[in-house]
Amino acid sequence: MRRSITGFSNPTVKLLRSLRDKKHRKREGLFLAEGLRLLTDAREAGRLPQMLVMAEKRERHDLLDALEADVIDAGGEVIETSRDILAKITGKDNPQAVAGAFAEWDTSLDTIDRSNSDIWLVAQALRDPGNMGTMLRTCDAVGAGGLILIDDCTDPFSVEAVRASMGAVFTQAIARATWDEFVPWLRSGAGQLVAASLRDSEPYRGAPYSAPCFILVGNESQGLPEAYEAECDLRVTMPMRGKADSLNAAVAGAVLAYEVLAGLEG
Amino acid sequence: MRRSITGFSNPTVKLLRSLRDKKHRKREGLFLAEGLRLLTDAREAGRLPQMLVMAEKRERHDLLDALEADVIDAGGEVIETSRDILAKITGKDNPQAVAGAFAEWDTSLDTIDRSNSDIWLVAQALRDPGNMGTMLRTCDAVGAGGLILIDDCTDPFSVEAVRASMGAVFTQAIARATWDEFVPWLRSGAGQLVAASLRDSEPYRGAPYSAPCFILVGNESQGLPEAYEAECDLRVTMPMRGKADSLNAAVAGAVLAYEVLAGLEG
Numbered sequence: 001m002r003r004s005i006t007g008f009s010n011p012t013v014k015l016l017r018s019l020r021d022k023k024h025r026k027r028e029g030l031f032l033a034e035g036l037r038l039l040t041d042a043r044e045a046g047r048l049p050q051m052l053v054m055a056e057k058r059e060r061h062d063l064l065d066a067l068e069a070d071v072i073d074a075g076g077e078v079i080e081t082s083r084d085i086l087a088k089i090t091g092k093d094n095p096q097a098v099a100g101a102f103a104e105w106d107t108s109l110d111t112i113d114r115s116n117s118d119i120w121l122v123a124q125a126l127r128d129p130g131n132m133g134t135m136l137r138t139c140d141a142v143g144a145g146g147l148i149l150i151d152d153c154t155d156p157f158s159v160e161a162v163r164a165s166m167g168a169v170f171t172q173a174i175a176r177a178t179w180d181e182f183v184p185w186l187r188s189g190a191g192q193l194v195a196a197s198l199r200d201s202e203p204y205r206g207a208p209y210s211a212p213c214f215i216l217v218g219n220e221s222q223g224l225p226e227a228y229e230a231e232c233d234l235r236v237t238m239p240m241r242g243k244a245d246s247l248n249a250a251v252a253g254a255v256l257a258y259e260v261l262a263g264l265e266g
Numbered sequence: 267m268r269r270s271i272t273g274f275s276n277p278t279v280k281l282l283r284s285l286r287d288k289k290h291r292k293r294e295g296l297f298l299a300e301g302l303r304l305l306t307d308a309r310e311a312g313r314l315p316q317m318l319v320m321a322e323k324r325e326r327h328d329l330l331d332a333l334e335a336d337v338i339d340a341g342g343e344v345i346e347t348s349r350d351i352l353a354k355i356t357g358k359d360n361p362q363a364v365a366g367a368f369a370e371w372d373t374s375l376d377t378i379d380r381s382n383s384d385i386w387l388v389a390q391a392l393r394d395p396g397n398m399g400t401m402l403r404t405c406d407a408v409g410a411g412g413l414i415l416i417d418d419c420t421d422p423f424s425v426e427a428v429r430a431s432m433g434a435v436f437t438q439a440i441a442r443a444t445w446d447e448f449v450p451w452l453r454s455g456a457g458q459l460v461a462a463s464l465r466d467s468e469p470y471r472g473a474p475y476s477a478p479c480f481i482l483v484g485n486e487s488q489g490l491p492e493a494y495e496a497e498c499d500l501r502v503t504m505p506m507r508g509k510a511d512s513l514n515a516a517v518a519g520a521v522l523a524y525e526v527l528a529g530l531e532g
Contacts, residue, residue: 041509130396134514143507164514171509205528239527241409243307243437248400248430251520254513258521261505262471 002072004056005081008088012079016053016089016101022155029104031157032089033169035096036064041167042102043067049100051077055086058097067098090159104157107176109148109185116173117145118211118264121253122193124150124179124228125219132156133164134250135217139172142257146173148214150182183231186214194234194260195224196252198245201235204256208234209263217253268338270322271347274354278345282319282355282367288421295370297423298355299435301362302330307433308368309333315366317343321352324363333364356425370423373442375414375451382439383411384477384530387519388459390416390445390494391485398422399430400516401483405438408523412439414480416448449497452480460500460526461490462518464511467501470522474500475529483519 005012018024019032030050033039039049040063052071054064068078086095105111114120121139126132132154139147147156153176155161162169177185186193194209195216216232218224223246229235238247238255247255271278284290285298296316299305305315306329318337320330334344352361371377380386387405392398398420405413413422419442421427428435443451452459460475461482482498484490489512495501504513504521513521 044509128396130394134517137510137514138517140508140510141504141506141513143505166510166512168508168510238407238524239409240407241527242406242434243310244403244406244432244434246432247407247520248403248516250514251400251404251517254517255521255524258504259524261507 002078005079005085008085013085013089016051017091019101020091020159022158025104025155025157030101031104031162032099032101032159033162034090034099034159036061036098038162038167039067039098039100042100042170043070045170047102047170048074048076049102051079051101053079053081053086053089053099055083055097056080057083064098107174109175109177109181112146112148112173112175114145114189114191114212117143118213119144119257119260120146120148120212120214121257122148122150122214122216123153123249123253124216124224125222126153126217126249127220129154129158129160130164131220131248131250132161133169135253136165136168136172138250138254138257140168142261144172144257146175148182149174149176150179179228192234193232194236194256195229195232196238196256197229197232197235198237199229199235201237204236204238204259206263207236209260211264213260213264215253215256215260217249220249268344271345271351274351279351279355282317283357285367286357286425288424291370291421291423296367297370297428298365298367298425299428300356300365300425302327302364304428304433305333305364305366308366308436309336311436313368313436314340314342315368317345317367319345319347319352319355319365321349321363322346323349330364373440375441375443375447378412378414378439378441380411380455380457380478383409384479385410385523385526386412386414386478386480387523388414388416388480388482389419389515389519390482390490391488392419392483392515393486395420395424395426396430397486397514397516398427399435401519402431402434402438404516404520404523406434408527410438410523412441414448415440415442416445445494458500459498460502460522461495461498462504462522463495463498463501464503465495465501467503470502470504470525472529473502475526477530479526479530481519481522481526483515486515
């Protein structure tokens with residue numbers, strides 16, 4: 001279906017802009033992604049927006065035409081509106097010419113097929129949306145299967161996390177679970193749980209990583225609870241040559257993921 | 267000097283809160299850092315705030331007492347005020363009990379002594395304050411000498427960058443220069459310029475890194491200009507197993523920095 005929206009108080013505009021808040025995303029089961037590049041990544045990963053919102057005045061683009069056709073074919077809505085209304089929806093002064101509202105998908109642990117990849121990232125109580133998106137992006141780069149979110153993490157479907165993921169939110173498997181759900185799931189199959197740790201650990205470089213390797217990264221300010229570290233099959237230490245004893249969580253995950261990648265391939 | 271401030275419209279309150287804006291930081295030559303941990307990191311690195319602002323109602327802490335005494339000894343000001351005014355200054359609903367206004371220091375290239383470290387990070391047109399702070403934090407972790415900022419980078423003294431640096435803004439050398447200033451400076455002494463690149467490059471793992479190694483990271487969305495890559499002594503490629511062809515800038519810098527660290531030590 002196609003339609004045009006001209007009024008700021010239109011209910012669809014209100015719904016779309018409400019998706020910047022987690023509680024509204026949860027209620028509607030929808031999230032926003034902005035920009036032709038992200039939407040094309042989504043399309044290539046087999047995800048189409050339920051609603052595609054486009055600026056009336058925009059440059060023509062083959063990829064946008066293709067996206068539009070696919071959304072219509074799939075029974076979605078294509079909405080044309082003004083730049084001002086797009087700015088209101090996205091909360092940006094200079095919005096991109098296109099945005100999409102996607103249905104959130106099932107993120108239960110059952111959706112994860114560990115045989116899909118040798119590397120998985122696992123984040124515990126990750127609070128920063130930028131770190132969330134960056135970890136998804138790192139998953140993509142190292143060829144990981146996806147990101148498993150443990151305990152109370154920031155929403156992977158927030159506008160900031162989606163943007164920072166550079167499209168990886170659409171290509172990576174994402175699961176959400178409590179620790180008490182995750183551990184039995186992990187132990188029900190093959191899998192090595194690895195964390196960076198200062199306790200009872202060995203050098204991260206050349207450590208005996210094995211596939212499928214689950215790389216566990218802790219909360220930005222607290223790190224991992226001791227019991228979680230104790231559950232790990234392998235604890236490794238990265239050199240810390242300075243005053244501090246830790247790295248940014250997304251950085252630590254990435255340095256470790258690249259080492260695991262080299263270890264498994266080498 | 268000690269004094270107490272009770273009014274929101276006090277000129278010192280106005281000055282301090284103005285430091286959240288870059289143009290005011292530049293005009294005043296001051297920047298803000300919040301929290302006892304950051305301020306203690308600064309003190310240990312030999313940096314004391316010109317003004318130390320403390321909540322009237324706060325828990326006593328030895329480190330805060332020591333900081334207070336040092337600020338007074340150094341001729342600085344210690345200001346007591348309400349939590350509400352601290353919230354106004356820092357722009358946070360739940361401000362930390364202490365904040366400091368520090369004099370910005372000289373960030374010209376002449377302040378860099380390359381013999382201080384085997385590793386240096388160089389960021390070109392880095393725009394995100396979180397990435398800036400994260401790169402400073404990574405510098406600390408790998409024992410780098412500091413961060414050299416090329417062309418139009420985000421301000422390393424912004425509240426966000428200072429916070430993300432976890433204190434490394436005080437321990438790491440920071441220089442700002444144009445590319446045309448940087449290259450002659452680099453070539454006036456020993457130094458290998460290395461960048462991640464897809465062109466004419468070799469695998470990053472085990473590449474022939476040599477000290478002092480300057481690791482160049484490009485802008486978040488554009489990457490490095492081709493001419494900048496061409497100037498590099500070594501171009502290396504990190505595996506990209508997914509759909510995307512790049513990592514977050516701070517992540518790429520960190521993965522490379524840890525590889526360089528291993529290479530130089532191995």
